[in-house]
Amino acid sequence: MIGLERVSRRWREFAIQDITLEVKEGQYLVVVGPTGAGKTLLLELLLGIHHPDSGRVLIGGSDVTGLPPERRGIGMVYQDYVLFPHLNVEQNLAFGLRYRRWAGERSRKKVRETARLLCIEHLLHRYPYTLSGGEKQRVAIGRALATEPRVLLLDEPFSALDRGTAQRLRGELKSLHGEKRLTIVHVTHDLAEARQMGDSIALINEGRLNARGTPEELLRCPPTLFAANFAGAPNLYKGSVEEDGGAIRVMAGPIVAAPAPRNGGTPHVLVLPDEVTLLPGCAAPGTNLLAGEVTGLRDEGNYVSVFVRVEELAEPLTVHTSRQSVRTQALGLGAAVTADVSRAIHVLWD
Secondary structure, X not given: OEEEEEEEEEEXXXXXXXXXXXXXXXXXXXXXXXXXXXXXXXXXXXXOOOOOOEEEEEEOOEEOOOOOHHHOOEEEEOOOOOOOOOOOHHHHHHHHHHHOOOOHHHHHHHHHHHHHHOOOXXXXXXXXXXXXXXXXXXXXXXXXXXXXXXXXXXXXXXOXXXXXXXXXXXXXXXXXXXXXXXXXXXXXXXXXXHHHHOOEEEEEEOOEEEEEEXXXXXXXXXXXXXXXXXXXXXXXXXXXXXXXXXXXXXXXXXXXXXXXXXXXXOEEEEXXXXXXXXXXXXOOOOOOXXXXXXXXXXXXXXXXXXXXXXXXXXXXXXXXXXXXXXXXXXXXXXXXEEEEOOOOEEEEEO
């Protein structure tokens, strides 16, 4: 286990404020947040480059707050690789082993094993300036792994790579995590990457932990308004609380929802676009059956976004559906439809 316990640290324009965050052994945690939220500072507090103004850093249940990086058993990979240009790949991989006093055949064996794991054996005698971005990233990861760290920290590891190379490396890293059961803390701004890689996602904003959960929980049922907006959730409507015959409900225009446990002041209703059912024509009136008109369609590759204007909703309702449904239901501009949102509603509080 690695974690922060009520840690605060201010450094230049960045800050971490009273964060408690636990990562279990073998877990893959992805930390997301806007630029300037303090994501890299969080990693460097775990690594020991920075020390907290208050709070504790824990590894394996032990307080390591005062320990330097080399005594924490943590490997770090930065987004710009930070390879030593005057050393070849083999020497870069072996660099951290000097501090562990691994010498001779033991060091060479570990370097070969690491190179084989990352499929970079053929690069051992090359220098960083001759490598592609993907090759450099493999070497940077290998240099961190060669020291057999208890925890691997990754700071935007794929942001400098083209999409195809990044996708391949994500798959390789995910397989490596499964094989080695490493504890990994991975910082990214890419929510698709976070969803693909993480067992758990932590969202930070302005130095504070805003939300934490599985990818499914955080991206489909966000617990905070900031989390919903950061994920780019469509169909987010400000609501109000009403009482009807002793029953409390949340209203957002024609949408009626049972309130979720209250954790703030103002309710908002999120309608998940892929859980909405579109019915042709105007169905008989009913709770959460919304009559509307198709005002736009957009091909998203694996599905089509259908935009439906519904009276009393401030913004058009976005619905994700298949191309087949668009064809069979003749969902063209101006078509009258009914959107059944009864299974698509999530309530959160601001």
